[in-house]
Amino acid sequence: MTGDDAAARLRAAGSVFAEDEATLIREAADGDDARLEAMLARRIAGDPLEQVVGWVAFAGLRIPVAPGMFVPRRRTELVARLASAAAPPDGVVVDLCCGVGAIAVAVAAARPDVTVVAADVDPAAVALAAASLAPYRASSLVSDVDAALRHLDGTVDVLAACPPYVPTAAIPLMPREARDHEPRRALDGGPDGARLQRAVLAASSRLLRPGGTVVVETSEALIGLTAEAAADEGLVVRVERDEELGAVVVVGRR
Ligand SMILES: C[S@@+](CC[C@H](N)C(=O)[O-])C[C@H]1O[C@@H](n2cnc3c(N)ncnc32)[C@H](O)[C@@H]1O
Incomplete structure (x- = not known):
């Protein structure tokens, strides 16, 4: 042919x-x-x-990536870029809800001095992330966000995350490629879309060292809820955007 x-x-x-x-x-x-x-x-x-x-x-x-897996979106490059920039020399960066590990790999490639740890509840995604992270100073594990990485409590410099943030009722409105070919668990952010974002921000309160930074992807529709959840954790909050990527991110400093 x-x-x-x-x-x-x-x-x-x-x-x-x-x-x-x-x-x-x-x-x-x-x-x-x-x-x-x-x-x-x-x-x-x-x-x-x-x-x-x-x-x-x-x-x-x-x-x-592999069939049936969430496909990392270009807009999430903003999370990776901000996480790389926020990490101190030889720091520790965590990618929570890592999927196939796009943020973790991008940070590890951009910042060979830092140690990257990636975690997700989906074993198949973590297996792919582990293979992609093998050349770097990085590791990965299967874990729910609530229980994730307790051995790192109080030691993390940057927590980066693109958790699911589509409100449950909006899933049927997503493109077919997402609805039919990506795991529901990778898309569904609960009734208001922010359930996993809140879980990530709650985890940041125990994982981050004082002065550490959390970087969470969100949408224009959800930004008020995401920022409020970050403020509820006692973080100093700012919003970053990249118009070209169509990306909006909440950054919190502990
Ligand atoms: C929107 S996808 C993003 C994946 C990756 N961060 C990226 O940008 O390609 C969300 C990810 O969150 C994971 N996830 C959903 N619920 C989770 C939970 N309770 N604990 C840990 N990971 C979870 C899914 O398995 C999925 O890989």
């Missing part, structure tokens, strides 16, 4: 970036025609491109 054939099939299936997608899928198939056909079929059936090719571009890196 030629690249034009692949692009034409993707275009006919509704892909807006058919040529780019065909190029990425052909690269991932690596000359194996049967694999190429299987990958095209999955993409045409609606699987997210990143799950088909097995990686997502994030902060200039290729982060491995």
